[in-house]
Amino acid sequence: MINFEEELKKFNPSLEIGEVQDAVYHLDLTDATDMLMQMLKEQGEAIVGENPDQNY
């Protein structure tokens, strides 16, 4: 069953071409490799904190 108001909420205004630059500027480009590196970095710091001789 289709409810017009409910369906309408699934639509949203479209971005105009002039607004692309601003949209790109605020785009979050974080990906899995970033998160992996962050994790490895934190892990490395923790390991380094436990054993200062070991380093990557």
Added chain:
Amino acid sequence: MYCYHCGCLLSEYDYCPNCRADVKLYKQIIALSNRLYNDGLEKAKVRDLTGAVASLRQALKLNKDQIEARNLLGLVYFELGETAAALSEWVVSQSRREEKNPATEYINLLQNNASRVDTINQSIRKYNLAYQYCLQDSVDLAEIQLKKLLSMNPKLLRAHQLLALIFIQEEKYERAERELRKCLDVDHNNTLALRYLRELDLLTDPEDTEKKPLLRKPKDDVVRYQAGNELIIQPTNVVEPKSGNGFGTIINILIGLILGAAATYFLVLPAQISKVTEANQAQVTELGEVLDTKTSEIQDLENQIRNLKTQNDGLEQIVDGYNGQGGVISNINLLLAAANAYLEGATADETAAALAEISGAVELESMSEEFRTLYQTLLNDVGPQLSTNYYEDGYTAYRNEEFESAIELLSKAFYYDPQNVDALFNLGNAYRRMEDYDNAASTYRQVIELFPGDERATRSQQYLDEILSEN
């Protein structure tokens, strides 16, 4: 593939050959991203654009530097009519890899076509406006805007979807289905379009006993009807003001009639008169143009007639020159008659008279060679006899001291026989006796020149010397 830590080229091992960093997980992420890109590409090839978008977005979530996936995602967005989203992906792609990136070409192609960009922008604005109308419950206005924008940019899929939703709301199921089919033509697996179609199937299936009005009716009680290209919306809940009594109604009717008549007189009538006047003016202009064309044609025909008359006159003159009095044919006839008369025994005088008539009437040089030959033959035959006759008469006149007559006759005698030296010599004498010394001298010179050694030439020389010495 390069190490995320030091940037060194990785080998088949799970650690970096340079910095010894563990890259096993990193490699798995990159491989998964590549697999998702391949999946997205396969879906895009079979026009499963919704599926392609999902796969490519996942690929980019794993590896934002998967340039091919980002460029393809931009292309898929562009195909769906989402130009701004496509441009966003290409701009990001270009920023991640500046060289040898097809995204640069895509952006340039779009930016170099200003009219296309303008059309896309207008269609996006109309879509946003239509969406606002829908939120404000003005679906009829939204429908108009959506139809306009789809005529400008038929690829904007979300506009088709919104229009289909409006049609479903208005229970125009066939038109809704048509819009949804257009969506599926572009994106074969469009989830929203497929869901709406399934709902439409349920609504329009005659065997469905549980069919019921799934869509709510419009909130406002209005009557909608189509008048030409315009949709008329008339509220039904407007209460007409009640008048107090019958007299007031009559007054109102009268005022209405008067206002109607006035409006007709001041507004409708001038417009009609102006319209008729314009039509008449246009007709007059058209007739004037036709008249100008006809006048020009008549002028041309008159000129042609004048030229033809001139040509005809010239040709008639030429024909007269051949056939008329003194014409070529007439002279030929005269010559033939003279020749015929000579052959039948006409005298030399008669023949000479005929030849003289011909020579007086025509320029012999202008006649044909055959004409001149025949003329000369006749002249040669009758000439010596004629010359003798003229000489005898001329010499008699000379002896009678009738010098003018003598000169005329002796001239003819020499003309008809150029070998008649006596005629020429006595012609010179006649001139000398008449004291016409110039002609006498020239005649004597002619004798000396034409008949050298002749006794008449010797005497001509003596007379010439005398004339020259005396004058």
